Amino acid sequence: MKKIVFILSALFAYTYVLAQNEGRIPSKGYALFSKDGSFQPYEFTRHAIGEHDIFIRTLYCGICHSDIHQVHSDWREETYPMIPGHEIVGEVVKVGSAVSKFKVGDIAGVGCMVNSCRHCEYCKDGKEQHCTHGRVLTYANKDIYHDGEMTQGGYSTNMVVDESFAISVPKNAPLEKVGPLMCAGVTTWSPIMQCGIKAGDKVGVAGFGGLGHLAVKYLVSLGAEVTVFDITEEKRADALRLGAKRYVNVTHDEDLQGMDNTLRFILSTIPANYNPMMYINMLKVGGTLAVVGLPAVKDTPSVSITSLRGRNLTFSLIGGIKETQEVVDYSLAHDIYPETVVIPADASAIDKAYQDVIDGKVKFRYVIDLRTIK
Ligand code: NDP
Ligand code: ZN
Numbered sequence: 579m580k581k582i583v584f585i586l587s588a589l590f591a592y593t594y595v596l597a598q599n600e601g602r603i604p605s606k607g608y609a610l611f612s613k614d615g616s617f618q619p620y621e622f623t624r625h626a627i628g629e630h631d632i633f634i635r636t637l638y639c640g641i642c643h644s645d646i647h648q649v650h651s652d653w654r655e656e657t658y659p660m661i662p663g664h665e666i667v668g669e670v671v672k673v674g675s676a677v678s679k680f681k682v683g684d685i686a687g688v689g690c691m692v693n694s695c696r697h698c699e700y701c702k703d704g705k706e707q708h709c710t711h712g713r714v715l716t717y718a719n720k721d722i723y724h725d726g727e728m729t730q731g732g733y734s735t736n737m738v739v740d741e742s743f744a745i746s747v748p749k750n751a752p753l754e755k756v757g758p759l760m761c762a763g764v765t766t767w768s769p770i771m772q773c774g775i776k777a778g779d780k781v782g783v784a785g786f787g788g789l790g791h792l793a794v795k796y797l798v799s800l801g802a803e804v805t806v807f808d809i810t811e812e813k814r815a816d817a818l819r820l821g822a823k824r825y826v827n828v829t830h831d832e833d834l835q836g837m838d839n840t841l842r843f844i845l846s847t848i849p850a851n852y853n854p855m856m857y858i859n860m861l862k863v864g865g866t867l868a869v870v871g872l873p874a875v876k877d878t879p880s881v882s883i884t885s886l887r888g889r890n891l892t893f894s895l896i897g898g899i900k901e902t903q904e905v906v907d908y909s910l911a912h913d914i915y916p917e918t919v920v921i922p923a924d925a926s927a928i929d930k931a932y933q934d935v936i937d938g939k940v941k942f943r944y945v946i947d948l949r950t951i952k
Contacts, residue, residue, distance in 0.1 A: 600626065601627065602623040602625065602626055603623060603624040603627070603633065603736060603738055604621070604623055605621070605622055605623060605730070605735050606619060606620065606621045606622070606734060606735055607622075607731075607732075607734025607735065607951070608620065608733045608734075608923070608925050609658070609661045609730075609733075610649045610658060610659065610660050611658050611659050612658055613650050613656065613658070614650075616925065616926075617733075617928045617929050618925060619952075620661060622659075622661075622730060624730070624736065624737070624738045627672055627673075628740070629674040629675045629677075630674055630676050630740050630741055630742070631673075631674045631677070631738050631739060631740055631741070632677055632680050632686060632740075632744055633670070633671055633736065633737075634668035634670055634671070634686050634736060634738075634739065635668050635669050635671045635736055636666055636667075636668035636734060636735060636736055636737060636948045637669060637754075637947075637948055637949060638667050638668075638754050638757045638945050638946065638947060638948060639663040639665055639666045639667075639731075639948060640757040640761070640788070640916070641663075641665075641928070641931055641943070641944040642665055642758075642761050642762060643787065643788060643849045644761070645663065645731075646932050646935060646936065647849070647872060648662060648717075648718055650874075652873075652874035653872070653875055657718070657728060660717065660728075660730075660731075661730040661732075661733050661734050662717055662718070662732075663716070663717060663731035664689055664690040664731055664760065664761050665689070665760050665761045665762065665945075666688040666716075666731075666757055666760065667685065667686070667688075667747060667753050667760075668685070669683065669684070669685060669686075670684045670685070670686050673741075674741075677741045679746065680744065685746075685748070685749050685751070686739075686744040686745065686746065686747060687744065687756060687759070687906065688716060688732065688739055688743065688744055688745070689716070689760030689761050690707070690716055690896045691707060691715055691716065691743055691899070692716050692721070692729060692737075692740065692743050693714040693721065693723050693740055693743060694706040694709035694712070694713035695709050695710070695713075696742070697711075698710040698711055703898075704899065704900040704901065706743075706898050706899055707895050707896045707898060708895070716731050717731030718731075732757075733923070733928065733946055733948075734948070735951055742899065745760060745899070745906055746906075747906060748910065751910055754918060754920050754947070755915035755916055755918050755945075756906070757945060758788065758792070758918070758943045759792075759905055759909050759915075759916070760906075761896065762789045763792055763902075763909060763916075764897035764902040764905045765870050765894070765896050765897060766789050766790075766793035766847070766870065767796055767897065767901065767908070768894055768896070768905075769866075769868035770796055770797060770800070770843075770845070771901070772894070773866050775797060775802050775842075775843055776800065776802070777800060777802065778801060778802070778803065779802045779842045779843065780840060780842055781797055781802045781803065781805070781841055781842060781843040781844065782804070782805045782807060782841045782843070782860065783797065783804060783805075783806050783807070783822075783844070783847070784828075784844060784845070784846040784848055784857055784871075785807070785808065785846060785848040785849065786806050786813050786817055787847065787942060788916065788940075788942050789847040789870060790808070790847045790942075791820060791917065791941075791942040792916055794806060794817065794821065794822055795820060795914045796908075798821035799912050799914060802843075803823050804821065804823060804824075805822065805823060805825075805826060805841065806824070807826045807857075808825075808826075808827065809827065809828055810938060811827055812938075813825070814827065816941060816942075834856075837860045838859050838860055839859070839862055840860060840862065841860050841862065842861070842864075842866075843861075843865060843866050844860065844861065844865075844866075844868070846867060846870065848871040848873070849871050849872065850871075850873050851873055851877035851878075852879055853879065855885060858881065858885065858889050858891065861889040863887070863889065864888060864889070865889050866889070866892060867889065867891050868892050869894070870893070870894050916942060916943040917941055917942045917943065918942075918944070919940060919944050920946075921945070921946055922947055922950040923946050923947060923949075923950045923951040927946075
């Protein structure tokens with residue numbers, strides 16, 4: 579009798595495992611196995627293609643400074659193995675039975691989110707990043723809509739995502755430049771739109787890297803008068819080339835002269851510790867410092883609330899799906915793309931790219947060519 583019970587429960591467990599794994603999608607990519615490790619090849623599976631899901635063969639994925647913060651557990655203790663990557667573009671190779679927005683052969687982008695509740699006040703308002711019931715980030719996040727498994731990002735061969743969280747990209751777009759619009763693009767675009775920046779506004783961009791250089795392009799395209807702030811002489815000519823009126827090397831006191839009380843809006847993309855008061859003092863009354871830079875917790879700057887004196891301070895988190903589609907459409911219509919350096923999908927190439935971003939050596943966004951994945 580005992581033997582029969584044992585055989586039956588083993589059979590049940592086996593069937594359960596089979597059912598759980600049924601339809602799962604094999605994938606491989608590059609993961610970190612600890613916060614101080616380096617990239618290693620990693621094979622895993624993704625959840626099966628649901629009726630509203632699309633299956634994307636990835637083509638390119640940008641390297642965002644957030645990936646670097648996150649793999650190093652800068653914001654919280656993460657779990658590993660972790661495949662980062664949320665600036666993804668690829669080709670749709672399969673669609674679920676209820677998919678209506680995409681067909682096989684289309685190009686789709688995936689940004690920082692892959693799911694949310696869809697019915698809370700923020701989801702209904704196109705601000706899924708603030709979903710009150712739980713939005714699921716593209717990687718290093720518990721996917722509460724798929725048995726709590728950890729999501730894995732875009733430094734990999736494929737993605738399976740609900741069509742509502744995928745962005746339509748025309749086939750003739752320069753695909754190696756489109757991925758970064760999914761994060762760097764929308765993250766800078768969203769606060770620029772929220773603050774209603776218009777032609778003639780005097781504005782600033784602090785931190786002239788992957789996010790910052792896109793912000794400059796958007797602001798210039800809107801007709802704003804842009805001042806760029808960074809810590810190096812290396813990027814002065816690039817800022818002026820992209821249409822900025824002025825470049826301030828904040829390590830040079832003389833560059834900062836006369837800046838107080840002059841700007842209507844400043845976007846800070848700075849990924850390290852800095853003095854936000856310097857920027858708040860440059861704002862006119864009613865102006866806004868919109869922070870998107872997300873330094874490690876130990877380096878997070880703070881301000882005394884009383885020192886704002888009629889200036890506004892906000893932290894802006896990525897953007898919703900509708901906004902992401904908007905920024906992709908706007909970028910394509912206005913020929914606005916990030917300046918990219920394409921690297922092969924190779925662990926040591928990704929390690930080197932990370933070090934270059936940390937050392938400020940990239941102009942302006944590394945993008946991994948996933949077609950070269952081995
Ligand atoms: P990059 O490294 O590409 O760019 C950062 C830029 O800031 C570099 O040009 C760097 O200079 C410059 N910088 C560093 N320190 C200072 C300083 N004290 N003053 C002025 N400039 C400085 O990073 P990304 O653009 O990819 O990302 C920027 C930040 O935005 C990161 O913290 C990232 O996590 C965050 N982020 C936030 C999002 C959100 O939703 N809020 C979404 C996406 C990203 P140098 O190159 O010379 O070192
Ligand atoms: Zn990002």
